[in-house]
Amino acid sequence: MKNLPQQNKCSQCVMAQFCLPLGLSPQEFIAIDQLVTEKVHLAKGEAIYHQGDTSQSIFSIRHGSFKTEISLADGRGQILGFHLPGEFLGLDGVGSKQYQTQAVALEPSEVCVMKFSQFEKFALDIPSLQTHIYHILNHEITNDQKHLLTLGSLSAEEKMACFFVNLSERRSQRGLNPTEFDLSMGREEIGSFLGIQIETVSRVLSKLSEARLIQIKQKHLKLLDLEALHKIAG
């Protein structure tokens, strides 16, 4: 805590390798240090933004995890994604006036706030930053599209396997243990994400446990046979 302002600097941040482009020059890094205008802590259950909020910022996760969801007037909702440190939130507000979704912390978390207008401004001088924005948006699009395939074409068991494999891969990319970790979301949230009921989630978990592909106790998960899960996921 000896130098608080330091902590706002991307150039000093261990997560920068995940949310910023690689290969920035020292000068560029200095410019980019002005990108993050704010850091925000959120308690479990708190939302960074709600469906319909005016959108000005995007957010990168420093630690913790989030769900993004979209709601229907009648109360039904769909969880669109779970998000790990280094991933971006609020992308559905880029290029539009309002967020179409909301982002809620699944545990005590912290995000870096970047005004999108700032991002655009810096991008004019730093080509790799402009490229990076497209990369981030592309990631969002292709993710959603893969999720569409999952929801539209797979069985409950295949969906769960997909979910595990995807989580495992993303954790792996971030240097987190890819085969043993605590889930930050409940069964109901997993169900919403995969378009199945909570009881089905539970049953599939039991089935996968019996088959010794996973081991799960409460939220603590061990992936015993990634290979097999991968095969089920298709």
Next chain:
Amino acid sequence: MKNLPQQNKCSQCVMAQFCLPLGLSPQEFIAIDQLVTEKVHLAKGEAIYHQGDTSQSIFSIRHGSFKTEISLADGRGQILGFHLPGEFLGLDGVGSKQYQTQAVALEPSEVCVMKFSQFEKFALDIPSLQTHIYHILNHEITNDQKHLLTLGSLSAEEKMACFFVNLSERRSQRGLNPTEFDLSMGREEIGSFLGIQIETVSRVLSKLSEARLIQIKQKHLKLLDLEALHKIAG
């Protein structure tokens, strides 16, 4: 046909109001006329790009219609969207090396080809074009997210109603008849798009017909009660 090169110019194109930003200055329009490097005609069933193709261009539909789809190794696939004139294709290739999807013409069609690098270059000088890119990408993201809600949370009947309402609205925006038109896709393709089987599509269509909400004969569709469809869609 008296002036063929003219026809490549966006400034003369009736679709420009749908694929280009509004309020361009005459000078800007002149610059933008260099955007479209090529026009391509496609027969029914032909693909503009395939999953895995190197991505350099985005496409705007001049006439006709397309489906975009993503395929699994085992042959299963998911149709991600149906696309009308004025809409863009190939957005999942922006910011990445390869297209993750393929786009196939549902009828004889024509697209304008724009190298994305050109688009970026012009965007540096024309701020509204840069904004427009974000707008287009945003549209893609929010579309996919709404589709996720549809696939994950709605019943077969609700899905079909959604499909009709969405088609109707988009046709309306483009000055096409919103309540009576020919479908360019088959039942199987509708099923894939909505994550249901072809027989279910057929049954729901019969049910909606009996209820006098629609009238359908082969591919010719009349939406008799948009209000009610909207209510079903949620």
Next chain:
DNA sequence: CGAGCGTTTGAAATCGGTCAACAGCAGTGG
């Protein structure tokens, strides 16, 4: 320890899937 929530498990119901037969239309070729 007890309340309350989240989760698991069982049994019954249902929606949608699968299988199968058939109808309608288009295109082919005699």
Next chain:
DNA sequence: CCACTGCTGTTGACCGATTTCAAACGCTCG
């Protein structure tokens, strides 16, 4: 012009995965 063929779409009957309903279990926390 009319079988013949093939493709697409419809309909029915049955089946099965998933949902729904219900009850019990087991954490967690006051």
